[in-house]
Amino acid sequence: MAATAVRGDYPFTDRDFRTIAALAHENFGLFLEPCKKQLAYSRLARRLRFLGLETFGEYCDMLRGPLGEDELREMLSALTTNVTQFFRERHHFDQLRAEILPELLRRAKAGRRVRLWSAGCSAGQEAYSLALTILELCPEVSKYDLRILATDIDPVILERAVQARYPLAEREAIPVGMRKTHTVTDGDSFVMSEAVRRLVSFGELNLMEPWPMTGRFDVIMCRNVAIYFDSATQARLWKRFADLLTADGQLMIGHSERLSGPAADELRNCGVTSYRKT
Numbered sequence: 386m387a388a389t390a391v392r393g394d395y396p397f398t399d400r401d402f403r404t405i406a407a408l409a410h411e412n413f414g415l416f417l418e419p420c421k422k423q424l425a426y427s428r429l430a431r432r433l434r435f436l437g438l439e440t441f442g443e444y445c446d447m448l449r450g451p452l453g454e455d456e457l458r459e460m461l462s463a464l465t466t467n468v469t470q471f472f473r474e475r476h477h478f479d480q481l482r483a484e485i486l487p488e489l490l491r492r493a494k495a496g497r498r499v500r501l502w503s504a505g506c507s508a509g510q511e512a513y514s515l516a517l518t519i520l521e522l523c524p525e526v527s528k529y530d531l532r533i534l535a536t537d538i539d540p541v542i543l544e545r546a547v548q549a550r551y552p553l554a555e556r557e558a559i560p561v562g563m564r565k566t567h568t569v570t571d572g573d574s575f576v577m578s579e580a581v582r583r584l585v586s587f588g589e590l591n592l593m594e595p596w597p598m599t600g601r602f603d604v605i606m607c608r609n610v611a612i613y614f615d616s617a618t619q620a621r622l623w624k625r626f627a628d629l630l631t632a633d634g635q636l637m638i639g640h641s642e643r644l645s646g647p648a649a650d651e652l653r654n655c656g657v658t659s660y661r662k663t
């Protein structure tokens with residue numbers, strides 16, 4: 386399908402769009418259909434303005450030049466969204482509390498290693514929601530070998546995640562009891578308690594690249610991330626997650642995502658966009 390003409394001040398040819406789409410796919414598995422040309426223009430025009438460039442042709446040269454690696458990250462950040470919130474898609478946290486965590490905590494108390502992974506964690510709200518849910522069930526969890534790994538490709542958003550400081554308005558999404566015990570207000574923002582922060586380790590990781598982790602995960606949450614990837618990339622990602630789950634591990638994906646490819650044979654649907662290894 387041919388890309389459409391776009392409105393704007395910076396010349397943006399179909400060839401420029403194809404270059405950007407190819408680089409986004411090669412480096413991040415991002416899928417930019419031709420109909421996304423206007424969207425790409427509006428998201429990237431501010432990069433051109435910031436960099437003092439006059440055409441998308443110059444921008445493509447920069448992406449392929451010596452500064453390309455850093456700018457590719459900026460491009461990804463501009464093309465995707467970091468939108469997230471505490472207890473987003475709450476049904477997953479309800480399922481964790483009622484069905485999954487009691488058994489995982491039993492194992493942790495018996496001395497076993499328990500690991501959860503928030504993959505594509507954005508500013509950390511998803512990982513901290515996991516930590517809050519665990520602490521509600523087991524306030525003394527720090528005595529056990531239970532940890533949450535949270536990763537994202539975007540180093541800027543990860544810096545915010547590590548700070549664990551959020552606008553006060555976001556606090557409303559946290560259940561009252563947890564809010565009282567584990568958040569501290571400070572002017573027009575709030576910070577997560579030490580107990581919550583201690584449970585989570587953040588790291589930079591492009592899901593398209595090799596993963597350094599060797600141990601398996603009991604729960605993997607990768608929600609509203611694969612939505613940007615084409616179907617072959619999604620299927621490969623689901624399979625990599627399935628391979629990294631423990632024998633009865635759980636994969637939770639976003640509300641508009643669907644499990645596909647070989648992983649669909651290895652994981653059984655057991656809740657809304659929630660899958661258990663069989």
Ligand SMILES: C[S@@+](CC[C@H](N)C(=O)[O-])C[C@H]1O[C@@H](n2cnc3c(N)ncnc32)[C@H](O)[C@@H]1O
Nearest residue numbers: 466467468469505507538539591592608609610
């Ligand atoms: C919309 S947020 C989702 C945050 C959270 N999982 C949620 O559902 O609320 C998508 C996140 O995926 C990250 N992301 C996009 N492509 C990625 C990739 N190839 N590897 C790792 N993270 C990626 C983005 O930086 C962004 O923070």
